[in-house]
Amino acid sequence: MILLNKFPLRLRLTILTTVVLTTICVLLTTSSVFTAQKMYAVPAEDYNFNTTLSNLSKEPPATDRINNNFTYASVAYMFIMIVLGTAASYFVAGKTLKPVADLTKRIETIDENKLFQRLEGFDTNDEVARLAASFNHMILKLEKSFNHQKQFAANAAHELKTPLAGIIANIEVLQLDKNPSVQEYKEVLDDTLTNAQRLSTLVYDLLKMNNAINADICESFDAKDMFEDIILALSENSKVKNVLIKNxxxxxxxxxxxxxxxxxFFNLVQNAVKYNKLNEEVVVTAAQNDDFVTVNIKDNGIGIPEEELESIFEPFYRIDTSRSRELGGSGLGLSIAKTIIEKHNGEILFESEVDVFTKVTVILPKN
Structure with missing residues (x-):
């Protein structure tokens, strides 16, 4: 069977059909010959034992000759049927596999200039049509992924270009002044530091997005302790808006x-604080069942418009660009969170109402 895999599919089908046909022909021929010999055999009581010895030197009885002729003819017809059946199998296999050959030729014509070309003309309700439909579905997903990557690259280039342009502009302005003051130097350095820190945060977040999970270092740990560490790390941010984070x-x-x-979870809680209202609170709760742990993070902030919910996980996506830049961040926080959660075979969901609340639900398997 392994050797057959080296042959074309048409030839493999022909060989397998020939093997089956040969087996059936041999069985039918054998059973026919055996049945004929039984039906036309001369009973022993019909022989005259006194003449048996004298008949040995004579020709075989007519019944034996008929049986022999029937056997020879049956074997000859069997070989003829096997040969004809093999030829017919090869012809039928070619006709049956023609749609597959057409599909292969169509796929071979696809090159880098028409990478997302769909396969059309396969309207039958058979396996080939389903294969063509699956191929078209794969092409659709590839096209979406390519467009997503192009958009991501364009957004990343824009995000990297903005702070770099600011740094270059400040230095050029400083160079135009023949006798810059100490204050001007200080302003340029402060602005350069801000842009450099923004670049550093952006690069760090980009690296985090591609950080793969290592199954060897997975462990069980207390969720309450983890959120206590997060709350401590965000204490300065929460004090600015007087936001209370409840664990x-x-x-x-x-x-x-x-x-x-x-x-x-740090990114999710940080967003809940950042986009919350003054003097409000962020509440973190959790529940579990036999298979999953559900963590909820709810704030009473500005909320997210319903039409924006599907786009919030896209890298660099911002609902209010000017306000988001003012609050800081690279626009990658939710993308990173979603990537990490999905690498843990989990799910992240958002519910929100503008100017009322935003609730994040994270569902993770228990093991």
């Missing part, structure tokens, strides 16, 4: 790569 989790264990999950 209402108890006796809940999470399983995964702790550093990555902490990064994901």
């Amino acid at each position: 209402n989790i108890s006796d809940i264990m999470l399983f995964g790569e702790k550093v990555l999950l902490q990064r994901a």
